[in-house]
Amino acid sequence: MKIDYSCVTRRTFLNTLLGGWILAFGSGTLYALCKFAFPTLGKEPDFVILKASDYLEIPVNSVKPFAWGGKLGLFFKNTKGDTFALKGVCTHMECNITYKPEAMKFYCACHKGWFDETGRNIEGPPPKPLEFFDSAIEGEKLVISRKGVKIEPPKA
Amino acid sequence: MNRQRLRRWFEERYDLTEIGRLAGSKLVPSHRYEIWYYTGGIALFLFVLQFITGMVLALYYVPHFEYAYKSIADIVTKLNMGWFFRSLHHWGAQLAIAALFVHLFSALLLKSYRKPREFLWLSGFILLVISIFFGLSGYLLLWDERAFAAVKVATGGAGNLPVAGHCIKAFLRGGIDVTGETLTRFYAFHVSILPLATLFLIGIHVLLVQYHGLSVPVSLEGKSRREIPFFPNLFLKDLMIWLIMLGIVVTLATLLPPEIGKIADPLAPAPENIKPEWYFLFLFQTLKLFPGEIFGLNGETVAILLISCGICFFFLIPFFDRKSAHGQRSPFFTWIGIFYTLYFIVMTFIGFLS
Numbered sequence: 001m002k003i004d005y006s007c008v009t010r011r012t013f014l015n016t017l018l019g020g021w022i023l024a025f026g027s028g029t030l031y032a033l034c035k036f037a038f039p040t041l042g043k044e045p046d047f048v049i050l051k052a053s054d055y056l057e058i059p060v061n062s063v064k065p066f067a068w069g070g071k072l073g074l075f076f077k078n079t080k081g082d083t084f085a086l087k088g089v090c091t092h093m094e095c096n097i098t099y100k101p102e103a104m105k106f107y108c109a110c111h112k113g114w115f116d117e118t119g120r121n122i123e124g125p126p127p128k129p130l131e132f133f134d135s136a137i138e139g140e141k142l143v144i145s146r147k148g149v150k151i152e153p154p155k156a
Numbered sequence: 157m158n159r160q161r162l163r164r165w166f167e168e169r170y171d172l173t174e175i176g177r178l179a180g181s182k183l184v185p186s187h188r189y190e191i192w193y194y195t196g197g198i199a200l201f202l203f204v205l206q207f208i209t210g211m212v213l214a215l216y217y218v219p220h221f222e223y224a225y226k227s228i229a230d231i232v233t234k235l236n237m238g239w240f241f242r243s244l245h246h247w248g249a250q251l252a253i254a255a256l257f258v259h260l261f262s263a264l265l266l267k268s269y270r271k272p273r274e275f276l277w278l279s280g281f282i283l284l285v286i287s288i289f290f291g292l293s294g295y296l297l298l299w300d301e302r303a304f305a306a307v308k309v310a311t312g313g314a315g316n317l318p319v320a321g322h323c324i325k326a327f328l329r330g331g332i333d334v335t336g337e338t339l340t341r342f343y344a345f346h347v348s349i350l351p352l353a354t355l356f357l358i359g360i361h362v363l364l365v366q367y368h369g370l371s372v373p374v375s376l377e378g379k380s381r382r383e384i385p386f387f388p389n390l391f392l393k394d395l396m397i398w399l400i401m402l403g404i405v406v407t408l409a410t411l412l413p414p415e416i417g418k419i420a421d422p423l424a425p426a427p428e429n430i431k432p433e434w435y436f437l438f439l440f441q442t443l444k445l446f447p448g449e450i451f452g453l454n455g456e457t458v459a460i461l462l463i464s465c466g467i468c469f470f471f472l473i474p475f476f477d478r479k480s481a482h483g484q485r486s487p488f489f490t491w492i493g494i495f496y497t498l499y500f501i502v503m504t505f506i507g508f509l510s
Contacts (some may be wrong), residue, residue, distance in 0.1 A: 037327070038323075038326070038327055039326060039327070039329075039330045039331050039337065041326055041332055042331055043332065044332070053198060065423045066423075067422075067423060069333075069424070070332070070333040070422060071333060072422065072423045072424075072425075079248060079403055084280075087421075088425070090293055092456065093309040093312045093313065093456075094308050094309070094312040095306065095426040096306055096422075096423070096424060096425045096426050097303075097425060097426075098426075108426065109305075109425065109426040109427060109428050109429070109430055110308075110426045110430055111309075111443075111444070120324030123403060123458070125443070125444070125446075125447075125455070127449055127454050127455060127456065141421060149203055
Protein backbone atom coordinates (compact mmCIF):
# COMPACT_ATOMS: atom_id res chain seq x y z
CA MET A 1 0.00 0.00 0.00
CA LYS A 2 1.26 3.46 -0.82
CA ILE A 3 -0.14 6.69 0.49
CA ASP A 4 -0.48 9.30 -2.30
CA TYR A 5 2.01 11.78 -0.89
CA SER A 6 4.55 9.12 0.20
CA CYS A 7 7.70 8.28 -1.80
CA VAL A 8 7.73 4.61 -0.79
CA THR A 9 5.24 1.88 -0.07
CA ARG A 10 4.70 0.71 3.46
CA ARG A 11 6.29 -2.65 2.48
CA THR A 12 9.45 -0.97 1.15
CA PHE A 13 9.66 1.19 4.26
CA LEU A 14 9.37 -1.81 6.60
CA ASN A 15 11.79 -3.91 4.53
CA THR A 16 14.36 -1.10 4.59
CA LEU A 17 13.88 -0.70 8.32
CA LEU A 18 14.35 -4.43 8.91
CA GLY A 19 17.30 -4.62 6.49
CA GLY A 20 18.93 -1.61 8.13
CA TRP A 21 18.43 -3.10 11.57
CA ILE A 22 19.99 -6.43 10.47
CA LEU A 23 22.91 -4.58 8.87
CA ALA A 24 23.49 -2.42 11.94
CA PHE A 25 23.20 -5.38 14.30
CA GLY A 26 25.43 -7.59 12.13
CA SER A 27 28.16 -4.99 11.64
CA GLY A 28 28.08 -4.03 15.32
CA THR A 29 28.46 -7.66 16.35
CA LEU A 30 31.24 -8.25 13.85
CA TYR A 31 33.05 -5.08 14.94
CA ALA A 32 32.88 -6.09 18.60
CA LEU A 33 34.09 -9.63 17.82
CA CYS A 34 36.99 -8.40 15.67
CA LYS A 35 37.95 -5.75 18.19
CA PHE A 36 38.13 -8.41 20.89
CA ALA A 37 39.85 -11.07 18.76
CA PHE A 38 42.49 -8.69 17.45
CA PRO A 39 45.31 -8.43 20.00
CA THR A 40 46.52 -5.25 21.61
CA LEU A 41 49.93 -4.85 20.04
CA GLY A 42 52.95 -4.13 22.16
CA LYS A 43 55.98 -2.53 20.64
CA GLU A 44 59.69 -3.16 20.61
CA PRO A 45 61.59 -1.27 23.31
CA ASP A 46 63.61 1.85 22.49
CA PHE A 47 66.35 0.78 24.85
CA VAL A 48 67.35 -1.93 27.32
CA ILE A 49 69.70 -1.69 30.28
CA LEU A 50 72.10 -4.55 31.00
CA LYS A 51 74.80 -5.16 33.59
CA ALA A 52 77.99 -4.02 31.85
CA SER A 53 80.30 -6.55 33.55
CA ASP A 54 78.24 -9.45 32.15
CA TYR A 55 78.85 -8.40 28.57
CA LEU A 56 82.04 -6.39 28.24
CA GLU A 57 84.24 -9.29 29.35
CA ILE A 58 83.13 -11.78 26.67
CA PRO A 59 85.96 -13.27 24.57
CA VAL A 60 86.81 -11.74 21.19
CA ASN A 61 85.04 -13.18 18.13
CA SER A 62 81.98 -14.20 20.12
CA VAL A 63 78.46 -13.10 20.96
CA LYS A 64 76.28 -13.09 24.04
CA PRO A 65 72.51 -12.98 23.79
CA PHE A 66 70.27 -10.52 25.60
CA ALA A 67 66.52 -9.93 25.51
CA TRP A 68 65.48 -7.05 23.25
CA GLY A 69 61.85 -7.00 24.36
CA GLY A 70 60.60 -10.41 23.25
CA LYS A 71 63.24 -10.66 20.54
CA LEU A 72 66.82 -11.85 20.51
CA GLY A 73 69.56 -9.24 20.86
CA LEU A 74 73.23 -10.08 20.42
CA PHE A 75 76.19 -8.35 22.07
CA PHE A 76 79.11 -8.94 19.72
CA LYS A 77 82.86 -8.54 20.19
CA ASN A 78 84.79 -8.79 16.90
CA THR A 79 88.34 -10.03 16.38
CA LYS A 80 89.75 -6.53 16.99
CA GLY A 81 87.97 -6.32 20.33
CA ASP A 82 85.39 -3.73 19.20
CA THR A 83 81.92 -4.30 20.63
CA PHE A 84 78.54 -3.90 18.99
CA ALA A 85 74.94 -4.63 19.86
CA LEU A 86 72.52 -5.82 17.22
CA LYS A 87 69.12 -7.38 16.79
CA GLY A 88 69.66 -11.14 16.33
CA VAL A 89 66.73 -11.51 13.99
CA CYS A 90 67.10 -12.35 10.32
CA THR A 91 65.68 -9.68 8.00
CA HIS A 92 64.21 -12.40 5.76
CA MET A 93 61.67 -14.37 7.82
CA GLU A 94 62.48 -13.24 11.36
CA CYS A 95 64.29 -16.41 12.47
CA ASN A 96 66.89 -15.99 15.18
CA ILE A 97 70.42 -15.86 13.80
CA THR A 98 73.62 -17.27 15.26
CA TYR A 99 77.27 -16.19 15.04
CA LYS A 100 79.75 -18.53 13.35
CA PRO A 101 83.14 -17.62 14.84
CA GLU A 102 85.10 -19.81 12.37
CA ALA A 103 83.60 -17.95 9.40
CA MET A 104 83.32 -14.64 11.29
CA LYS A 105 79.81 -14.27 9.94
CA PHE A 106 76.24 -14.29 11.18
CA TYR A 107 74.11 -17.16 9.92
CA CYS A 108 70.37 -17.87 9.74
CA ALA A 109 69.59 -21.59 9.65
CA CYS A 110 65.99 -21.21 8.43
CA HIS A 111 66.83 -20.33 4.81
CA LYS A 112 70.63 -20.30 4.89
CA GLY A 113 71.15 -16.55 4.97
CA TRP A 114 74.59 -15.05 5.74
CA PHE A 115 75.61 -11.63 7.06
CA ASP A 116 79.15 -10.36 7.46
CA GLU A 117 80.64 -8.90 10.66
CA THR A 118 79.14 -5.52 9.91
CA GLY A 119 75.69 -7.06 9.48
CA ARG A 120 75.62 -6.68 5.67
CA ASN A 121 73.53 -9.34 3.94
CA ILE A 122 76.04 -11.16 1.73
CA GLU A 123 74.47 -14.49 0.80
CA GLY A 124 71.10 -16.19 0.67
CA PRO A 125 67.65 -14.65 0.74
CA PRO A 126 67.91 -11.87 3.40
CA PRO A 127 66.91 -8.61 1.69
CA LYS A 128 68.35 -6.15 4.21
CA PRO A 129 71.33 -5.81 6.58
CA LEU A 130 70.94 -6.61 10.28
CA GLU A 131 69.78 -3.86 12.59
CA PHE A 132 72.59 -2.52 14.79
CA PHE A 133 71.96 -0.62 18.01
CA ASP A 134 73.84 2.12 19.83
CA SER A 135 75.52 1.06 23.04
CA ALA A 136 76.88 3.21 25.85
CA ILE A 137 78.40 2.47 29.24
CA GLU A 138 77.11 4.46 32.15
CA GLY A 139 78.82 3.35 35.35
CA GLU A 140 77.95 -0.29 35.79
CA LYS A 141 75.20 -0.16 33.23
CA LEU A 142 75.36 -1.03 29.59
CA VAL A 143 72.65 0.92 27.79
CA ILE A 144 71.63 -0.45 24.42
CA SER A 145 69.32 1.73 22.40
CA ARG A 146 67.80 1.95 18.97
CA LYS A 147 69.92 4.11 16.67
CA GLY A 148 68.98 7.77 16.78
CA VAL A 149 66.77 7.43 19.86
CA LYS A 150 67.54 9.85 22.68
CA ILE A 151 67.06 8.17 26.02
CA GLU A 152 67.18 9.16 29.61
CA PRO A 153 67.44 6.03 31.68
CA PRO A 154 66.14 6.19 35.25
CA LYS A 155 68.83 7.25 37.70
CA ALA A 156 68.01 4.66 40.34
CA MET B 157 12.80 -61.06 20.58
CA ASN B 158 14.29 -57.91 22.04
CA ARG B 159 15.69 -56.98 18.67
CA GLN B 160 12.26 -57.26 17.11
CA ARG B 161 10.78 -55.10 19.84
CA LEU B 162 13.47 -52.51 19.32
CA ARG B 163 12.81 -52.53 15.60
CA ARG B 164 9.09 -52.12 16.19
CA TRP B 165 9.80 -49.25 18.58
CA PHE B 166 11.70 -47.43 15.88
CA GLU B 167 9.20 -48.33 13.14
CA GLU B 168 6.41 -46.77 15.16
CA ARG B 169 8.33 -43.53 15.08
CA TYR B 170 10.34 -43.57 11.84
CA ASP B 171 9.59 -44.97 8.40
CA LEU B 172 12.50 -47.43 8.34
CA THR B 173 11.30 -49.18 5.16
CA GLU B 174 11.35 -45.88 3.29
CA ILE B 175 14.85 -45.06 4.61
CA GLY B 176 15.99 -48.56 3.57
CA ARG B 177 14.43 -48.14 0.14
CA LEU B 178 16.12 -44.75 -0.32
CA ALA B 179 19.51 -46.15 0.72
CA GLY B 180 19.05 -49.17 -1.53
CA SER B 181 18.14 -47.05 -4.53
CA LYS B 182 21.33 -44.99 -4.33
CA LEU B 183 23.43 -45.89 -7.35
CA VAL B 184 26.98 -44.80 -8.14
CA PRO B 185 28.76 -44.87 -11.50
CA SER B 186 31.28 -47.63 -12.07
CA HIS B 187 34.12 -47.04 -14.55
CA ARG B 188 37.88 -47.25 -14.94
CA TYR B 189 38.54 -44.09 -12.91
CA GLU B 190 36.37 -45.10 -9.95
CA ILE B 191 39.38 -45.74 -7.73
CA TRP B 192 39.66 -41.97 -7.21
CA TYR B 193 36.22 -41.92 -5.58
CA TYR B 194 37.74 -43.63 -2.53
CA THR B 195 40.22 -40.82 -1.78
CA GLY B 196 37.46 -38.62 -0.33
CA GLY B 197 36.29 -41.46 1.91
CA ILE B 198 39.85 -42.04 3.10
CA ALA B 199 40.20 -38.35 4.02
CA LEU B 200 36.88 -38.48 5.87
CA PHE B 201 37.93 -41.58 7.81
CA LEU B 202 41.25 -39.98 8.78
CA PHE B 203 39.45 -36.83 9.92
CA VAL B 204 37.28 -38.94 12.23
CA LEU B 205 40.44 -40.60 13.55
CA GLN B 206 42.00 -37.17 14.17
CA PHE B 207 38.94 -35.99 16.05
CA ILE B 208 38.99 -39.05 18.33
CA THR B 209 42.73 -39.03 19.02
CA GLY B 210 42.65 -35.23 19.41
CA MET B 211 39.88 -35.43 22.00
CA VAL B 212 41.76 -37.90 24.18
CA LEU B 213 45.01 -35.94 23.90
CA ALA B 214 43.17 -32.77 24.96
CA LEU B 215 42.35 -34.50 28.25
CA TYR B 216 46.01 -34.17 29.26
CA TYR B 217 47.58 -31.38 27.19
CA VAL B 218 48.20 -28.09 29.02
CA PRO B 219 47.97 -25.10 26.66
CA HIS B 220 50.37 -22.78 28.45
CA PHE B 221 53.90 -22.02 27.30
CA GLU B 222 55.42 -22.98 30.66
CA TYR B 223 53.71 -26.38 30.82
CA ALA B 224 52.90 -27.35 27.22
CA TYR B 225 56.22 -29.05 26.46
CA LYS B 226 56.27 -30.91 29.76
CA SER B 227 52.67 -32.04 29.38
CA ILE B 228 53.53 -33.66 26.04
CA ALA B 229 56.61 -35.27 27.54
CA ASP B 230 54.34 -36.62 30.30
CA ILE B 231 51.75 -37.85 27.78
CA VAL B 232 54.35 -39.90 25.91
CA THR B 233 56.35 -41.12 28.88
CA LYS B 234 54.00 -41.46 31.85
CA LEU B 235 50.47 -42.06 30.61
CA ASN B 236 49.06 -45.42 29.56
CA MET B 237 49.23 -45.63 25.77
CA GLY B 238 50.03 -41.90 25.65
CA TRP B 239 52.89 -42.39 23.19
CA PHE B 240 50.57 -44.39 20.95
CA PHE B 241 47.78 -41.81 20.79
CA ARG B 242 50.19 -38.95 20.23
CA SER B 243 51.89 -40.93 17.48
CA LEU B 244 48.52 -41.89 15.99
CA HIS B 245 47.47 -38.22 15.97
CA HIS B 246 50.75 -37.25 14.28
CA TRP B 247 50.58 -39.90 11.56
CA GLY B 248 46.83 -39.49 11.10
CA ALA B 249 47.46 -35.81 10.36
CA GLN B 250 50.21 -36.57 7.84
CA LEU B 251 48.09 -39.13 6.00
CA ALA B 252 44.92 -36.98 6.14
CA ILE B 253 46.72 -34.12 4.41
CA ALA B 254 48.27 -36.53 1.90
CA ALA B 255 44.81 -38.03 1.19
CA LEU B 256 43.37 -34.55 0.74
CA PHE B 257 46.09 -33.61 -1.75
CA VAL B 258 45.47 -36.83 -3.74
CA HIS B 259 41.71 -36.17 -3.61
CA LEU B 260 42.23 -32.58 -4.75
CA PHE B 261 44.56 -33.38 -7.63
CA SER B 262 42.35 -36.27 -8.80
CA ALA B 263 39.35 -33.92 -8.80
CA LEU B 264 41.45 -31.41 -10.73
CA LEU B 265 42.61 -33.87 -13.39
CA LEU B 266 39.20 -35.55 -13.79
CA LYS B 267 37.62 -32.07 -13.88
CA SER B 268 35.11 -32.99 -11.20
CA TYR B 269 35.00 -29.28 -10.38
CA ARG B 270 33.02 -28.46 -13.53
CA LYS B 271 29.43 -27.25 -13.58
CA PRO B 272 27.35 -27.90 -11.50
CA ARG B 273 29.89 -28.92 -8.83
CA GLU B 274 31.72 -25.60 -8.35
CA PHE B 275 30.77 -25.37 -4.67
CA LEU B 276 32.05 -28.89 -4.08
CA TRP B 277 35.44 -27.77 -5.38
CA LEU B 278 35.44 -24.57 -3.36
CA SER B 279 34.39 -26.27 -0.11
CA GLY B 280 36.95 -29.03 -0.66
CA PHE B 281 39.72 -26.53 -1.31
CA ILE B 282 38.86 -24.55 1.84
CA LEU B 283 38.91 -27.84 3.78
CA LEU B 284 42.44 -28.47 2.55
CA VAL B 285 43.55 -24.98 3.58
CA ILE B 286 41.94 -25.52 6.99
CA SER B 287 43.74 -28.87 7.30
CA ILE B 288 47.08 -27.25 6.57
CA PHE B 289 46.33 -24.66 9.22
CA PHE B 290 45.36 -27.54 11.51
CA GLY B 291 48.82 -28.97 10.85
CA LEU B 292 50.62 -25.70 11.56
CA SER B 293 48.61 -24.90 14.70
CA GLY B 294 49.00 -28.46 16.00
CA TYR B 295 52.72 -28.31 15.34
CA LEU B 296 53.21 -25.23 17.56
CA LEU B 297 51.43 -26.98 20.45
CA LEU B 298 54.59 -29.08 20.87
CA TRP B 299 56.36 -25.87 21.87
CA ASP B 300 59.74 -27.18 20.75
CA GLU B 301 62.41 -25.16 18.95
CA ARG B 302 61.54 -26.44 15.47
CA ALA B 303 57.86 -25.69 15.85
CA PHE B 304 58.73 -22.26 17.21
CA ALA B 305 60.93 -21.40 14.20
CA ALA B 306 58.40 -22.90 11.75
CA VAL B 307 55.56 -20.77 13.10
CA LYS B 308 57.80 -17.68 13.07
CA VAL B 309 58.52 -18.27 9.39
CA ALA B 310 54.94 -19.13 8.42
CA THR B 311 53.37 -16.17 10.22
CA GLY B 312 56.24 -13.93 9.04
CA GLY B 313 55.49 -15.09 5.48
CA ALA B 314 51.86 -14.05 5.91
CA GLY B 315 53.20 -10.69 7.09
CA ASN B 316 54.82 -10.21 3.69
CA LEU B 317 51.44 -10.07 1.97
CA PRO B 318 50.75 -6.55 0.77
CA VAL B 319 48.19 -4.32 2.54
CA ALA B 320 46.70 -6.75 5.09
CA GLY B 321 49.93 -8.68 5.79
CA HIS B 322 50.79 -6.99 9.08
CA CYS B 323 47.25 -7.32 10.38
CA ILE B 324 47.12 -11.04 9.53
CA LYS B 325 50.52 -11.60 11.14
CA ALA B 326 49.55 -9.79 14.35
CA PHE B 327 46.21 -11.59 14.47
CA LEU B 328 47.83 -15.01 14.07
CA ARG B 329 50.61 -14.31 16.57
CA GLY B 330 48.43 -12.53 19.09
CA GLY B 331 51.08 -9.79 19.24
CA ILE B 332 54.19 -8.65 17.40
CA ASP B 333 56.20 -11.80 18.17
CA VAL B 334 55.63 -15.52 18.51
CA THR B 335 55.13 -15.88 22.25
CA GLY B 336 53.03 -17.76 24.79
CA GLU B 337 50.08 -15.73 23.49
CA THR B 338 50.56 -17.38 20.09
CA LEU B 339 50.42 -20.79 21.74
CA THR B 340 47.11 -19.97 23.46
CA ARG B 341 45.73 -18.62 20.19
CA PHE B 342 46.86 -21.62 18.15
CA TYR B 343 45.36 -23.93 20.75
CA ALA B 344 42.01 -22.13 20.33
CA PHE B 345 42.31 -22.47 16.54
CA HIS B 346 43.31 -26.12 16.79
CA VAL B 347 40.69 -27.42 19.19
CA SER B 348 37.75 -25.10 18.74
CA ILE B 349 37.61 -22.79 15.72
CA LEU B 350 39.05 -25.10 13.05
CA PRO B 351 37.17 -28.28 14.14
CA LEU B 352 33.84 -26.42 14.04
CA ALA B 353 34.63 -24.95 10.63
CA THR B 354 35.72 -28.41 9.45
CA LEU B 355 32.52 -30.09 10.64
CA PHE B 356 30.42 -27.43 8.96
CA LEU B 357 32.31 -27.68 5.66
CA ILE B 358 32.41 -31.48 5.67
CA GLY B 359 28.64 -31.40 6.20
CA ILE B 360 28.18 -29.11 3.20
CA HIS B 361 30.67 -31.10 1.09
CA VAL B 362 29.00 -34.47 1.78
CA LEU B 363 25.51 -33.02 1.30
CA LEU B 364 26.56 -31.59 -2.05
CA VAL B 365 27.97 -34.98 -3.10
CA GLN B 366 24.58 -36.51 -2.26
CA TYR B 367 22.76 -33.75 -4.12
CA HIS B 368 24.85 -33.82 -7.31
CA GLY B 369 25.87 -37.47 -7.24
CA LEU B 370 29.39 -38.59 -8.06
CA SER B 371 31.04 -36.81 -10.97
CA VAL B 372 31.86 -38.74 -14.13
CA PRO B 373 34.89 -37.69 -16.23
CA VAL B 374 34.11 -35.66 -19.39
CA SER B 375 35.45 -38.47 -21.60
CA LEU B 376 32.86 -40.93 -20.20
CA GLU B 377 29.94 -38.54 -20.06
CA GLY B 378 26.99 -39.50 -22.26
CA LYS B 379 28.32 -43.03 -22.85
CA SER B 380 26.35 -45.95 -21.48
CA ARG B 381 28.04 -47.19 -18.33
CA ARG B 382 27.44 -49.53 -15.46
CA GLU B 383 25.98 -48.29 -12.20
CA ILE B 384 26.35 -50.16 -8.94
CA PRO B 385 24.41 -49.76 -5.70
CA PHE B 386 26.17 -47.68 -3.01
CA PHE B 387 24.84 -50.05 -0.33
CA PRO B 388 26.40 -52.52 0.00
CA ASN B 389 28.88 -52.58 -2.92
CA LEU B 390 30.74 -49.29 -2.61
CA PHE B 391 30.17 -48.95 1.12
CA LEU B 392 31.79 -52.32 1.85
CA LYS B 393 34.75 -51.41 -0.33
CA ASP B 394 35.00 -48.12 1.57
CA LEU B 395 35.05 -50.05 4.85
CA MET B 396 37.78 -52.35 3.57
CA ILE B 397 39.93 -49.41 2.51
CA TRP B 398 39.36 -47.68 5.85
CA LEU B 399 40.50 -50.83 7.62
CA ILE B 400 43.66 -50.90 5.50
CA MET B 401 44.23 -47.20 6.27
CA LEU B 402 43.81 -47.86 9.98
CA GLY B 403 46.38 -50.63 9.65
CA ILE B 404 48.82 -48.28 7.92
CA VAL B 405 48.36 -45.49 10.50
CA VAL B 406 48.74 -47.88 13.44
CA THR B 407 51.84 -49.46 11.89
CA LEU B 408 53.47 -46.08 11.26
CA ALA B 409 52.47 -44.85 14.72
CA THR B 410 53.98 -47.92 16.35
CA LEU B 411 57.19 -48.17 14.34
CA LEU B 412 57.94 -44.48 13.81
CA PRO B 413 56.73 -42.44 16.79
CA PRO B 414 57.50 -38.74 16.23
CA GLU B 415 60.27 -37.08 18.17
CA ILE B 416 60.07 -33.92 20.20
CA GLY B 417 62.96 -31.46 20.00
CA LYS B 418 64.42 -29.13 22.59
CA ILE B 419 62.01 -26.79 24.35
CA ALA B 420 61.34 -23.53 22.50
CA ASP B 421 63.49 -20.61 23.60
CA PRO B 422 62.76 -17.18 22.08
CA LEU B 423 66.41 -16.20 22.54
CA ALA B 424 67.98 -19.32 20.99
CA PRO B 425 69.14 -19.39 17.37
CA ALA B 426 67.02 -21.32 14.86
CA PRO B 427 68.05 -25.02 14.88
CA GLU B 428 70.36 -26.27 12.12
CA ASN B 429 68.96 -28.09 9.08
CA ILE B 430 65.47 -26.92 9.84
CA LYS B 431 62.89 -27.82 7.23
CA PRO B 432 59.16 -27.20 7.12
CA GLU B 433 56.58 -30.00 7.18
CA TRP B 434 56.40 -31.83 3.85
CA TYR B 435 53.22 -30.07 2.74
CA PHE B 436 54.99 -26.70 2.94
CA LEU B 437 58.06 -27.89 1.02
CA PHE B 438 56.72 -26.83 -2.40
CA LEU B 439 56.22 -23.31 -1.05
CA PHE B 440 59.61 -23.38 0.66
CA GLN B 441 61.31 -24.40 -2.62
CA THR B 442 59.38 -21.80 -4.62
CA LEU B 443 60.48 -19.06 -2.22
CA LYS B 444 64.09 -20.16 -2.72
CA LEU B 445 63.77 -19.44 -6.47
CA PHE B 446 63.33 -15.74 -5.84
CA PRO B 447 66.22 -13.37 -5.09
CA GLY B 448 66.10 -11.02 -2.10
CA GLU B 449 65.29 -8.04 -4.29
CA ILE B 450 63.45 -7.79 -7.62
CA PHE B 451 63.45 -4.41 -9.41
CA GLY B 452 63.90 -2.64 -6.09
CA LEU B 453 60.99 -4.52 -4.49
CA ASN B 454 61.27 -7.01 -1.64
CA GLY B 455 61.72 -10.39 -3.36
CA GLU B 456 59.76 -12.13 -0.65
CA THR B 457 56.72 -9.92 -1.18
CA VAL B 458 56.87 -10.45 -4.96
CA ALA B 459 57.19 -14.22 -4.45
CA ILE B 460 54.30 -14.41 -2.01
CA LEU B 461 52.16 -12.21 -4.27
CA LEU B 462 52.84 -14.49 -7.26
CA ILE B 463 52.19 -17.65 -5.22
CA SER B 464 48.93 -16.13 -3.94
CA CYS B 465 47.88 -15.42 -7.56
CA GLY B 466 48.68 -19.03 -8.52
CA ILE B 467 46.66 -20.36 -5.58
CA CYS B 468 43.74 -17.99 -6.33
CA PHE B 469 43.64 -19.19 -9.93
CA PHE B 470 43.65 -22.79 -8.69
CA PHE B 471 40.83 -22.03 -6.26
CA LEU B 472 38.69 -20.37 -8.94
CA ILE B 473 39.52 -22.83 -11.73
CA PRO B 474 35.88 -24.00 -12.21
CA PHE B 475 34.99 -20.47 -13.29
CA PHE B 476 37.86 -20.18 -15.78
CA ASP B 477 37.39 -23.57 -17.45
CA ARG B 478 34.37 -22.68 -19.59
CA LYS B 479 34.68 -25.59 -22.02
CA SER B 480 34.38 -28.37 -19.47
CA ALA B 481 31.48 -26.46 -17.88
CA HIS B 482 29.65 -27.07 -21.15
CA GLY B 483 30.57 -30.74 -21.16
CA GLN B 484 33.31 -30.34 -23.81
CA ARG B 485 36.87 -31.56 -23.53
CA SER B 486 39.29 -28.81 -22.47
CA PRO B 487 42.86 -30.03 -23.05
CA PHE B 488 44.32 -26.65 -22.07
CA PHE B 489 43.00 -27.03 -18.54
CA THR B 490 44.13 -30.66 -18.48
CA TRP B 491 47.67 -29.35 -19.08
CA ILE B 492 47.22 -26.71 -16.40
CA GLY B 493 46.08 -29.50 -14.04
CA ILE B 494 49.10 -31.63 -14.96
CA PHE B 495 51.38 -28.62 -14.45
CA TYR B 496 50.00 -27.91 -10.96
CA THR B 497 50.20 -31.59 -9.97
CA LEU B 498 53.75 -32.07 -11.27
CA TYR B 499 54.91 -28.77 -9.80
CA PHE B 500 53.66 -29.82 -6.37
CA ILE B 501 55.19 -33.30 -6.57
CA VAL B 502 58.56 -32.24 -8.05
CA MET B 503 59.04 -29.26 -5.73
CA THR B 504 58.09 -31.38 -2.70
CA PHE B 505 60.69 -34.01 -3.71
CA ILE B 506 63.39 -31.42 -4.37
CA GLY B 507 62.65 -29.84 -1.01
CA PHE B 508 62.79 -33.24 0.63
CA LEU B 509 66.10 -34.24 -0.94
CA SER B 510 67.94 -30.91 -0.77
